[in-house]
Amino acid sequence: MSDFERPLGFQDCWRAKPARTVRSSAAGYFGVPRPSPKADSATSTGGQGKGRAGRSAGGMSASDKATLARVVRRAPEVMVRVTRPSKTDKSGNTIKVNRASEGVRLTGHIEYIGRNGKLELETSEGQVMEGKQQASALTGDWLAKHDDDLANGFATQRTRISTSMVFSMPAHVNAEAVKDSVRSLAEDEFGGRHDYVMALHTDTKHPHVHLTVRTVGEDGIKLNLRKADLQYLRDQFASKLRQRGIDAEATPRHARGVPQKSPQMAMYKIRQRGQVPATDRAKREEVERDMAAHGGRLPDYPWDHAMMNRRNRVMGTYIRAATALARSEDAEDQALARDTERFVASLTSSRTERVQMASEASQGRSGGRSGVQGGERASERGRGPREDEKGRPDRER
Numbered sequence: 001m002s003d004f005e006r007p008l009g010f011q012d013c014w015r016a017k018p019a020r021t022v023r024s025s026a027a028g029y030f031g032v033p034r035p036s037p038k039a040d041s042a043t044s045t046g047g048q049g050k051g052r053a054g055r056s057a058g059g060m061s062a063s064d065k066a067t068l069a070r071v072v073r074r075a076p077e078v079m080v081r082v083t084r085p086s087k088t089d090k091s092g093n094t095i096k097v098n099r100a101s102e103g104v105r106l107t108g109h110i111e112y113i114g115r116n117g118k119l120e121l122e123t124s125e126g127q128v129m130e131g132k133q134q135a136s137a138l139t140g141d142w143l144a145k146h147d148d149d150l151a152n153g154f155a156t157q158r159t160r161i162s163t164s165m166v167f168s169m170p171a172h173v174n175a176e177a178v179k180d181s182v183r184s185l186a187e188d189e190f191g192g193r194h195d196y197v198m199a200l201h202t203d204t205k206h207p208h209v210h211l212t213v214r215t216v217g218e219d220g221i222k223l224n225l226r227k228a229d230l231q232y233l234r235d236q237f238a239s240k241l242r243q244r245g246i247d248a249e250a251t252p253r254h255a256r257g258v259p260q261k262s263p264q265m266a267m268y269k270i271r272q273r274g275q276v277p278a279t280d281r282a283k284r285e286e287v288e289r290d291m292a293a294h295g296g297r298l299p300d301y302p303w304d305h306a307m308m309n310r311r312n313r314v315m316g317t318y319i320r321a322a323t324a325l326a327r328s329e330d331a332e333d334q335a336l337a338r339d340t341e342r343f344v345a346s347l348t349s350s351r352t353e354r355v356q357m358a359s360e361a362s363q364g365r366s367g368g369r370s371g372v373q374g375g376e377r378a379s380e381r382g383r384g385p386r387e388d389e390k391g392r393p394d395r396e397r
Contacts, residue, residue, distance in 0.1 A: 082163065083165065115203075122183070123195070182211055
């Protein structure tokens with residue numbers, strides 16, 4: 001009997017991907033029925049699926065095998081961010097959200113993503129706009145629609161006129177393919193319901209697309225992106241890229257053995273300037289207090305145990321997959337088994353940001369000597385793999 005007859009537990013490695021259905025419009029969600037995975041599986045596996053019910057050699061589904069191959073061979077991870085409007089102006093004064101301030105913000109944002117008329121802007125109607133005059137006309141149209149929403153009661157003074165997102169990939173990925181993927185995604189998810197405009201930026205290290213969506217839809221329902229929606233957008237973006245021949249994945253950090261979160265864009269920019277964010281100083285002070293209260297060691301917290309348990313489940317799932325694949329007579333399965341074993345061997349670290357700070361604090365007290373004694377738990381020693389390089393698009397100004 002195949003090792004895959006019983007559930008392997010890939011849900012511990014990758015987020016479950018159930019069919020997404022249209023939610024109640026009153027909840028503000030934008031989702032549409034998720035397309036059948038057959039097309040994506042055929043694209044990502046090259047039509048290698050075998051057996052009944054999409055099962056391949058060893059009883060593992062072709063879709064799971066394709067995802068496993070992309071993960072263990074470290075396919076580029078897509079990046080999707082929602083850019084948050086600034087809460088303060090250049091003088092540090094709090095910006096009050098109202099029609100006037102939103103008008104200023106929208107005007108500045110459209111100018112920014114269009115590089116003051118130098119870049120093309122593509123709208124939800126497929127119209128390509130060039131130059132400051134056309135960008136200004138687009139802004140005026142959105143402001144007029146927002147005024148109508150205010151009059152109809154679909155919006156209030158505190159309603160944001162637009163919601164902005166950034167879709168990014170590493171530098172080696174074809175920029176036009178990235179733009180084409182975002183265009184297809186926007187048509188599927190927002191077309192016919194929300195106005196949107198997009199612009200491709202290639203003047204930074206990573207090609208990325210700014211997608212700005214008018215918050216209030218044609219039906220009067222506001223766009224309300226939640227955490228699950230962002231993951232769904234990541235999944236769809238990766239799928240669109242794979243359909244265009246670009247290797248891409250949208251797995252969570254723990255599936256790749258990356259314990260530390262990517263920094264927020266504001267924090268990243270501050271560190272780029274060689275400065276230390278106030279949040280970093282506060283975290284270091286908290287770590288030092290915890291170490292001082294526990295004899296120079298960082299105490300264990302419940303969330304630390306939960307993270308380690310999840311990591312062990314993930315490693316166990318990969319190990320069982322490698323074992324089953326190694327028994328297959330298919331040469332590709334055996335090669336994937338070896339890649340999976342090497343990948344598991346690299347998952348040797350669970351150094352969180354707090355553990356890293358504790359290690360640095362201990363090194364500082366010992367004069368920079370190697371062999372940290374206090375800041376690292378015994379179960380967490382060793383250096384793990386660096387997180388796959390992610391897109392770092394320029395920040396909305």
